[in-house]
Amino acid sequence: MWRASVLTIFPEMFPGSLGISLAGKALNAGLWSLQPIDIRAHATDRHGTVDDTPAGGGPGMVMKADVLSRALDSIPPDKNNSLRPRLLMSARGAPLTQKRVAALAQGDGAVIVCGRFEGVDERLIEARRLEEVSLGDFVLSGGEIAALALLDACVRLIPGVMGKEASGVEESFADGLLEYPQYTRPAVFEGLAIPDILTSGDHAKVAKWRHSEAERLTRERRPDLWAAYQARQKPQNGPKGST
Ligand SMILES: C[S@@+](CC[C@H](N)C(=O)[O-])C[C@H]1O[C@@H](n2cnc3c(N)ncnc32)[C@H](O)[C@@H]1O
Numbered sequence: 001m002w003r004a005s006v007l008t009i010f011p012e013m014f015p016g017s018l019g020i021s022l023a024g025k026a027l028n029a030g031l032w033s034l035q036p037i038d039i040r041a042h043a044t045d046r047h048g049t050v051d052d053t054p055a056g057g058g059p060g061m062v063m064k065a066d067v068l069s070r071a072l073d074s075i076p077p078d079k080n081n082s083l084r085p086r087l088l089m090s091a092r093g094a095p096l097t098q099k100r101v102a103a104l105a106q107g108d109g110a111v112i113v114c115g116r117f118e119g120v121d122e123r124l125i126e127a128r129r130l131e132e133v134s135l136g137d138f139v140l141s142g143g144e145i146a147a148l149a150l151l152d153a154c155v156r157l158i159p160g161v162m163g164k165e166a167s168g169v170e171e172s173f174a175d176g177l178l179e180y181p182q183y184t185r186p187a188v189f190e191g192l193a194i195p196d197i198l199t200s201g202d203h204a205k206v207a208k209w210r211h212s213e214a215e216r217l218t219r220e221r222r223p224d225l226w227a228a229y230q231a232r233q234k235p236q237n238g239p240k241g242s243t
Contacts, residue, residue: 002032002158003084003109006147007071009050009116011036013144023152026161032109034151035075039063042070051117058118065121068113072128078108086130088113088120089143089150093132096150098173100133104150105157112150114143170210176229177218180210 006014014036015027026032040048044067051061078084087110094100104110113120113130125132135146156162172179183194197209219226 001030001109002105002107002155003035003078004032004151004154005035005037005075005084005109005111006114006144006151007037007039007068007112008114008142008144008147009039010114010142010144011038013148016148018148018151018155022161023155026155026158031158031160032155037071037074039067039071042074043067054118060118062118063115063120063124065124065127068120068124069128072111072113072124075111080108082108084109084111086111086113086128087150088125088130088132089115089135089146090119090132091134091137091139093134095134095136096153098153098171101150101153102157105154110150110154112143112147114147116142173225176225176232177214178222178225180213180217 008014015024015034018024018034019027023032027034039050043049049064050067051063054060054062072086085104085107089112124130133146133150135149140146170179183198187194187199195209197205200206215229218229
């Protein structure tokens with residue numbers, strides 16, 4: 001079973017949206033598990049203090065390394081002694097990609113730390129070797145929504161969660177391209193018809209059209225992805241026998 005442990009000061013935010021639809025059904029079916037861990041339960045004072053003022057001054061509060069480390073260390077080791085990746089949701093982390101999501105989904109699960117306030121004490125990140133992961137170049141008020149998004153992306157790739165295994169194969173980013181346009185009935189909507197080729201029944205032509213549309217959209221909307229895709233298409237032209 002794919003196992004997620006989420007450290008948060010708002011455990012009531014979980015499973016949240018992950019309790020319904022595809023992820024919720026998979027959760028109920030036991031295809032993955034979710035363990036919210038209340039960071040506050042690992043504070044030592046009677047106020048449940050999890051944060052303190054930043055060393056060196058400045059605005060806001062910082063999550064305490066001692067409390068967070070106790071919360072992290074409270075997670076029992078996995079049965080087969082495997083180490084799940086330990087992630088910290090963080091605006092300054094590596095941007096989350098479908099490649100990283102797919103790798104996480106293939107593993108045993110993840111331990112996710114949700115920051116709040118101005119973030120967490122740097123020494124915790126170093127001492128517990130947390131991998132900082134960002135949802136994008138914007139600032140959320142906490143890591144919980146980012147963790148829900150990351151889990152949603154992972155869970156749908158766990159074998160057996162999506163109806164058709166193929167559903168994940170042709171999606172945006174799967175081959176470095178954005179997805180082609182999709183249509184469904186009615187045949188004509190507000191004067192706009194479904195492209196003829198999609199109703200032609202010629203599967204080879206449909207596949208070719210979809211691929212060229214995926215290329216067009218990627219070229220128009222995401223020059224960064226397009227450049228990387230083109231670089232991968234170029235034949236290796238180094239000298240013969242070179243590595
Ligand atoms: C108000 S933010 C802290 C922002 C931090 N002071 C900074 O400038 O990077 C509180 C928490 O929200 C989460 N967070 C904010 N933006 C995020 C993003 N783009 N991706 C993932 N997590 C994010 C992190 O866990 C962070 O510790």
